[in-house]
Amino acid sequence: MKAIAIAQHEVLKLFGTRRGWISIAAFLLVWGVILAFIIEPAARFLSKQETGGLIGLLFGENADRLINNWATLEVSIYWLVSLYVLPMFAILIAADQMASDRTRGSLRYLLLRCGRLSLFFSRFAGQMLIMVLLVAVTFLSAMAMTAVHSTDRALQMVPDAWPIIFNLWLVLMPYVALMSLLSVLARSARQAIIYSIIAWIVIWLILRFIQNRFETASWVGVLDWVLPGAQIRGLLRLSDWETLQLAPIPIVHTVVLLLLGAFFMWRRDL
Amino acid sequence: MSLLRIQQLEKRYGSVKALANLSLELEAGPPVALIGPNGAGKTTLFSILCGYLKPSAGSVEVLGEKPGSSALVGRLSAMPQDARMDPYFSVGRQLTHYARLQGLSRREAREEAVRVLDVVQLPEVLSMKPESLSHGMRKRVSLAQALLGKPELVLLDEPTAGIDPPNVKIIRDLVVELSASMTFIVSSHNLDELERLCQTVVYLEKGELKQTGSVAAPTGEHENYLTIRLASNADDALFAKLAESVEGVESVVRLAQGDFRLQCNPGSVVDEDLLATLRTAGLKYRQLVRGRTLEDRLYGG
Structure with a gap:
């Protein structure tokens, strides 16, 4: 019950406060721009093209699969764009799970009433609830946009909704877990976001260095899977529920990041 | 009943010792004053008792439990010195949330929030945001959150620091009134106030326990x-x-x-x-x- 109350409060932070609604409005504006100026025109443009030529140039070897794997072109483009754009939204939205509360001292009021780990994991759960809503809203908006031109095509998108929403939710999970970890270490949401950028670049550089240094080693390929989002390129080749083949990767990332976050949450002076 | 049992407690921040070799036992009863100059370790001690900080060495028991234990939820409460509530939620919503975390149902939690605001004589702030309150009112709201669920032990860290005399009087009177049903440990620099409020004094200096004794009738x-x-x-x-x-x-x-x-x-x-x-x-x-x-x-x- 305590975990539910904490997760609910986390959702309420977004949907029950003025600051939350400003964030939602900003998100909807940006997503509206993406929808109107990227997804919709791209789908229209691609529908008039052969899968070779320009499309091949844009999407390389994945072009055919990307176009044909999903029921409509709109879904394909939505899938492509969401895989790369939604993680950024997730990082922004989930950045303040602990930092502000810790700096303000309100975390101390909470810790009188619940354990550190309970708070940590429940807030992560709350953020994942928000992510479901976020993904669902973006998919529904893509459907609505398609319905403007063709109701039939919009209806064809319905069966794709579940695998896409579930997969995107899985994709976002390690990013939210990363922000759970970083917001324990940071003093503000902004600092947590900066930490995420620094961590990303530094880890990527280290991985590249190791890969170049030990180019021929048999284990070096494993490093391709270290960073969250490593499975995204692979997902572009898959469709429907076969996309779950790569589900263990974000789950492992999430578990590792949450364990690290829980360790720091447990150890830190708060 | 044993309120606190502290043995050989030590807390270090890097090379700085905030608490050193502190041993102390207190029983439940009238309010206890925690006194000491700035940097004496009062807030550090409170923070360890509440589970915000981990001790570097030694053992601590609060009401027979380890700090941070779930068994202390609803039994131990505190008014941390500089803690502020979330500015984006109303006072009532936050108090209700805290009460729910103490195991109350939604309805009970709402009633409890109203009750504690009545106790601190601020029923009108239920739907107000913390940022719209004066410093003294915020302190009283912080005291209200400490009273949620009628705890057995309440730690008040500088409860009257920087607030005006009317608010000081309200907080002081509340501590006197409520000390029949719960034990308060009050940290403050205002010795006159502590003398009026408390029966026992614990004096810290440079992280060490200098003396404990009675401030009641002279003996x-x-x-x-x-x-x-x-x-x-x-x-x-x-x-x-x-x-x-x-x-x-x-x-x-x-x-x-x-x-x-x-x-x-x-x-x-x-x-x-x-x-x-x-x-x-x-x-x-x-x-x-x-x-x-x-x-x-x-x-x-």
Whole structure:
């Protein structure tokens, strides 16, 4: 019950406060721009093209699969764009799970009433609830946009909704877990976001260095899977529920990041 | 019942020792004062008791449990010194949330939020945001959150620091009123206030426990002292001369804050003679205290 109350409060932070609604409005504006100026025109443009030529140039070897794997072109483009754009939204939205509360001292009021780990994991759960809503809203908006031109095509998108929403939710999970970890270490949401950028670049550089240094080693390929989002390129080749083949990767990332976050949450002076 | 059992407690921040070799046992009962200069380790001690900080060494038990234990939820509460509520939610919503985390149903939690705001005489702030409240009101709201669910032990860290006299009085009166049903440990620099509120004093200095004792009715060597505060226009020199002439008075010392400390012969009763002498000389006084004031005992030498 305590975990539910904490997760609910986390959702309420977004949907029950003025600051939350400003964030939602900003998100909807940006997503509206993406929808109107990227997804919709791209789908229209691609529908008039052969899968070779320009499309091949844009999407390389994945072009055919990307176009044909999903029921409509709109879904394909939505899938492509969401895989790369939604993680950024997730990082922004989930950045303040602990930092502000810790700096303000309100975390101390909470810790009188619940354990550190309970708070940590429940807030992560709350953020994942928000992510479901976020993904669902973006998919529904893509459907609505398609319905403007063709109701039939919009209806064809319905069966794709579940695998896409579930997969995107899985994709976002390690990013939210990363922000759970970083917001324990940071003093503000902004600092947590900066930490995420620094961590990303530094880890990527280290991985590249190791890969170049030990180019021929048999284990070096494993490093391709270290960073969250490593499975995204692979997902572009898959469709429907076969996309779950790569589900263990974000789950492992999430578990590792949450364990690290829980360790720091447990150890830190708060 | 054992309130606190602390043994060989140590807390280090890098190379700095905030608490060193602190051992202390307290029983439930009247309010306890935690005193010490800035940097003495009072807030650190409170933070360890609440589970916000981990001790570097030693053992701590609060109400028989380890700090941070789920068994302390609803039994231990605190008013942390500089903690502020979330500015984006109303006071009522946050108090309700805290009460729910203590295991109350949604309806009960809402009623509990209303109750504690009534206790601190701020029912009107239920739907207000914390940022729209004055500093004194925020302190009282913070006290309200500490009273949710009627805890057994409440730690108040500088509850009246930086607030105006009316708010100080409300908080002080509440502590007196509620101390029959819960034990308060109050940290403050206001020794007059602590003297009025508390029965036991714990004195920390540089992270070490310097003394513990009673601030209630003077006993032992303190019985041989009187402390008097004269009216502002009284003649100090004349008073000293007259007081020394009262039978049973051994010495008269003017304290730094303007009070006079009279040391009397053991067993002698001098207060009536002293007051009669002052009346005859036309000297007015504001306060006569049996024993030494807390400030005098701690810092008067």
